[in-house]
Amino acid sequence: MAKTTLTRRALLKSGAVAAGALAMPSVVRAQSVTEMTMLAWYGQAEPDAVAAFEELHNVKITPKYYVGGEQMLALLAQSPPGTYDLIHADAEYVQQLVLANFVEKLDPSDYHFDDFYPEFHKFPGHWHNDELYAVISRFGFLGISHNLDAVSVNEASSYDMLWDEKNKDKVGHFDWHLPNLGVLSLRDGNAAPYDISGDAWAKLQDTTLSLKPQVRGFYDYGGVLSSLKSGEVTVMPGIGEWITGVLRRDGANVTTTIPEQGGIQFTESFSIGRGSKKADLARKFIQYTSSPEGQFTLANLNVFPAIIPSKVGWERMINEKPEDARHLGMFKGDGNSIDLIRKGRIHIRQLPVQQDLADWNDFWSAYKST
Numbered sequence: 404m405a406k407t408t409l410t411r412r413a414l415l416k417s418g419a420v421a422a423g424a425l426a427m428p429s430v431v432r433a434q435s436v437t438e439m440t441m442l443a444w445y446g447q448a449e450p451d452a453v454a455a456f457e458e459l460h461n462v463k464i465t466p467k468y469y470v471g472g473e474q475m476l477a478l479l480a481q482s483p484p485g486t487y488d489l490i491h492a493d494a495e496y497v498q499q500l501v502l503a504n505f506v507e508k509l510d511p512s513d514y515h516f517d518d519f520y521p522e523f524h525k526f527p528g529h530w531h532n533d534e535l536y537a538v539i540s541r542f543g544f545l546g547i548s549h550n551l552d553a554v555s556v557n558e559a560s561s562y563d564m565l566w567d568e569k570n571k572d573k574v575g576h577f578d579w580h581l582p583n584l585g586v587l588s589l590r591d592g593n594a595a596p597y598d599i600s601g602d603a604w605a606k607l608q609d610t611t612l613s614l615k616p617q618v619r620g621f622y623d624y625g626g627v628l629s630s631l632k633s634g635e636v637t638v639m640p641g642i643g644e645w646i647t648g649v650l651r652r653d654g655a656n657v658t659t660t661i662p663e664q665g666g667i668q669f670t671e672s673f674s675i676g677r678g679s680k681k682a683d684l685a686r687k688f689i690q691y692t693s694s695p696e697g698q699f700t701l702a703n704l705n706v707f708p709a710i711i712p713s714k715v716g717w718e719r720m721i722n723e724k725p726e727d728a729r730h731l732g733m734f735k736g737d738g739n740s741i742d743l744i745r746k747g748r749i750h751i752r753q754l755p756v757q758q759d760l761a762d763w764n765d766f767w768s769a770y771k772s773t
Contacts (some may be wrong), residue, residue, distance in 0.1 A: 409573070412512075422488075432608065437684065438462070439463070439464050439546050439688070439692070440467065440486065440488050440676075441464050441465070441491060442467050442487040442489070443466055443469070445468045445492035445624075446705065446706025447706075449706065451700070451704060452704055452720075455696070456546075456697075459691075469710070472492065474495065476499060479500075479737055484538070484676075485678035487678055487679070488676055488684070489679075489689075490674045491671065491672070492671075492672060494529065494537070494672055495753050497528050497672060497674065507675040507677055507682060510535070513533045513686060514538050514690060515695075519712040519713060520712055522712075522745075523712035526672075528670075536674055537760055538673055539693075540673055540675075541671050541698075541709040541711050542668055542709060544644070544740065544743070545582050545638055545666055546559075547562065547586075547639070547660050548639045548658070550637040550655075550656065551657060551658055552656050553637035559660035559662065560663055562586060562587065562662050565640060566614065567616060571616065572617065572618070573619060573638060574614065574617040574618050575619050575627065575639045576618060576620070576639065576641070577623075577638030577639065577642050578622060578623060581597075581752060581754075582667060582669070582765070584643065584763060584767070585641065586667055587607060587641075590669070591607055592664075593665075598753070599756075599758075612773065619635060627639065628646065628650060631655070631657060632650050632653065632657075642659070644708060644730060645707040648708040648731065649731070658752060665748045665750055666749050666750070667749070667750055669695070670751065673688070688723075695715040698712075698715070699711075699716050699720065702720055702733075708727060709731070710740050720733050721733065738749075
C-alpha cells in the first residue's frame with residue numbers, strides 16, 4: 404500500500420498521468436502498445452513465434468495469413484503501400500515482390516549473417532542487383548514422407564517406389580504443383596528441376612499422369628496430417644519434416660527420406676513491406692528472427708519444425724532437442740542438411756524458368772480432374 408501511494412504521489416507531482424488515467428492503468432498500457440502488421444503463412448505470428456519479441460518491444464503483431472504465393476501477391480496488389488509492415492514469403496516469390504515494388508531494400512550489416520552457414524550469406528532470390536530485400540528465417544527439404552510401418556527408408560530411397568503395386572491407392576498429394584512437380588522432375592533426371600526444356604516438360608506431364616492410378620487424393624495441410632497419421636495414405640512425395648515432424652509429436656511412426664535422385668529445398672524469409680510506417684520496428688523484428696535466440700524459436704514453431712541457418716542455433720538444438728535436431732538434419736558430420744546441400748543433392752525450389760507459372764498451375768488442375 405505504501406509503495407502504491409508513493410508511486411501515485413510521484414506521478415501526480417510530475418503531472419505525467421491524469422487522475423482519470425490512474426483509475427484505469429490497463430487502458431494506459433493498452434494505448435502505449437504499438438501495433439505492427441504481418442502478411443504471412445499461418446503460424447508465423449502466433450504467440451510461440453512472436454511473444455518474446457512483443458514483450459521486449461511492447462508491440463502487438465497482427466497477422467493476415469495467406470495460402471500460397473499467388474494469394475500473397477494478390478493481397479499486396481489490392482492493398483495500399485504501408486498496409487503490411489512485415490512480409491513473410493517463400494524464397495521463390497521474393498523476386499516478384501521486388502519487381503512489383505512491394506518490399507523495401509535492406510542493409511545486410513543489420514543482420515546476423517556472420518552466424519549463418521556460408522550457403523545462406525547471399526541466398527539466391529533474396530538479392531536483386533546486388534541489393535538485399537529479404538532475410539532467410541528457416542528452411543526445409545522435400546522428398547518422400549512415409550509411414551514406417553508400411554514403407555521403409557530403403558524403399559523410399561527412390562521416387563520409383565511411388566509406382567510400386569503395394570502403394571496403389573496409398574499415394575497422397577499435398578495440393579500444390581511446385582513441390583510435387585519439382586520432385587517428379589528430379590525423378591525424370593532433370594539436373595535443374597524447374598529449368599526444363601519443352602521436351603522435358605512434356606515428359607514430366609506424362610510421368611505425373613502415369614502416377615494418377617496410385618493416388619488416393621489431394622490434401623490441404625490438415626488433410627495431409629490426418630491422412631498420413633491414420634494410414635489412409637502411406638507415402639507422399641513433395642513434402643518433408645514440416646509434416647512428419649508434427650506427426651511424430653503425436654506419436655506417429657513416420658519420417659521423411661531424401662531419395663537418391665535428390666530433394667527440393669523450401670526457404671522462408673522476412674521482408675519489410677513497402678511504405679511501412681513501422682520500418683524501424685520491422686527491422687528489429689527481422690534482426691530478432693536472425694539472432695540465435697530467434698533462430699532457436701523458429702526451429703521449433705508449433706505449426707511445424709524446420710531447419711535454421713544459424714550455427715549457434717544448431718548447437719542449441721543439438722544440446723537441448725537432440726532427437727528433433729537429428730530428424731531435421733541438424734547434426735555434426737556426414738549426411739547432415741548442410742552436407743546434402745554441398746553434395747548437390749538438394750535443389751532450391753523455384754518458379755518455372757522456361758514455362759509460365761500458369762502452365763504448371765493449369766496442368767496441375769487438369770491432373771487432379773483426370
